[in-house]
Amino acid sequence: MIVVIGSINLDLIASVDRLPGPGETVRGSGFATAPGGKGANQALAAARAGAKVRMVGAVGKDSFASDALALLRDGKIDLSGVGETFASTGTALIMxxxxxxxxIAVVAGAxxxxxxxxxxxxxxxxxDVVLLQLEIPxxxxxxxxxxxxxxxAITVLNTAPFHGDAAGFLGKADYLVANETEFDLYGEAxxxxxxDRPARMRDYAARTGRTIVATLGPxxxxxxxxxxxxxxxxLQITPLDTVGAGDTFCGYFAAGLAAGLPLDQALARAAAAGSLACLKAGAQPAIPLARDVDAALQKSTG
Known part of the structure; x- marks a missing residue:
């Protein structure tokens, strides 16, 4: 069982020709809503990878809650650990x-x-494999x-979003997953x-006795x-939308560990899934199915 303890949001997504600078207004070309939140995204990714998943988190007693949980329900994820509060359901405002x-601007809410x-x-x-992020306290x-x-249980901690105060307990996680920017910031902390980054990663692994994973985009x-x-x-791709790629990686990586895959195979499958997630818009709607990830992996290795 993969147990995801984390955030649940509804994403509000605007498409623009280019991202605005400080104080600038740009014209949008499209708008959509989609279920999101790093915890929920990773839970759905693990489920689409073929794992059994339980979600622990919270939503508000508002109109956003049902939409935020819709794809998790469709993915047959155990939601018995999701509570309701009087705070608003978490939202992410994305351009x-x-x-x-x-x-992205995130309003934590519930x-x-x-x-x-x-x-x-x-x-x-x-x-169990416990999958965590930093969008809850x-x-x-x-x-x-x-x-x-x-x-x-085995623990996988995704260090997003960056919190300097988290540096003191990162070494408690069996597997730490950070993007390159987050790792560099925690490396300083x-x-x-x-x-260089590989040397600092080796130092982290030697100090803690744990495994550190840095995602490097393309x-x-x-x-x-x-x-x-x-x-x-x-995978070599032309990205449409990178929202949720890191979460897809984390969910697939946790699923690989839960299935007993060797580390290199779990990383390769997760990396392929993260790449495929960049080919569609949105976070949860873009998470690929296991059969598509496996087909892409097979094609890439000849």
């Missing part, structure tokens, strides 16, 4: 440029009400890492040694374990 790049006491809804047990994330270790994925350094390429 996507014609080149596929995006800017996500801020996910507290350590809610971890009882996770029913953690030995062998940091005390809840750290408590979940501790509870998972006590239960004998942790005073990691090394002249350059693929770099991972450091206490014993090895792995590089996995991304």
């Amino acid at each position: 996507v440029g014609a080149d596929g790049e995006n800017v 996500n801020d009400s996910v507290v350590p006491g809610d971890l009882s809804k996770a029913f953690l047990k030995n062998g 940091l005390q809840t994330v750290e408590a979940a890492l501790d509870a998972a270790r006590t239960a004998g 942790l005073s990691l040694n090394g002249r 350059d693929g994925v770099l991972a450091a374990t206490p014993d090895d350094l792995l590089m996995v390429p991304a």
Whole structure:
């Protein structure tokens, strides 16, 4: 079982020719809503990868809640751990440029009400994979890492969005997943040694005894374990929309670990899924199905 403890949002997405600068207004060419939130995105990605998934989080008692949970319900994800609060359902305001790049403002809403006491809804047990992000209170994330270790579960922590205050507990996660910018920021916060990113990743792995994974966009994925350094390429694509690519990677990566795949294979499958997610608009609607990821992988390896 994969247990995702994290955020649930409704994304409000505007398409623009180019992203505006400070104080600038640009004309939009389209608008859509889509279920989102890093926790929910990753839960759906894990489910589409073929895993059994339980979601722990919160939504508001408002009109956005049903839409925010719609694709999770369709994906047969266990939502018994999702509570309702009087805060608004979390929202993300997203602008996507014609080149596929995006800017996002997140309003946490009900996500801020996910507290350590809610971890009882996770029913953690030995062998589970617990998938976490930083869009819920940091005390809840750290408590979940501790509870998972006590239960004998494997933990995957995605460091998005960046929170300097999280640096002190990152080493509690069995697998840490960061994009290149986040890793560089945490590298400064942790005073990691090394002249380049691979060296600093090796230093992190040596210090903590854990595995660190850095996603590098079109350059693929770099991972450091206490014993090895792995590089996995991304699929060669022309991106339409990069929203949700990192979340797709995390969900597929967790599913690979839960299925017992070797690290290199779990990374390759997750990287391929993240690439395919860039070919469609939106976060959850763009998450590929397992058969499409496997077909793309087979094609890429000849």
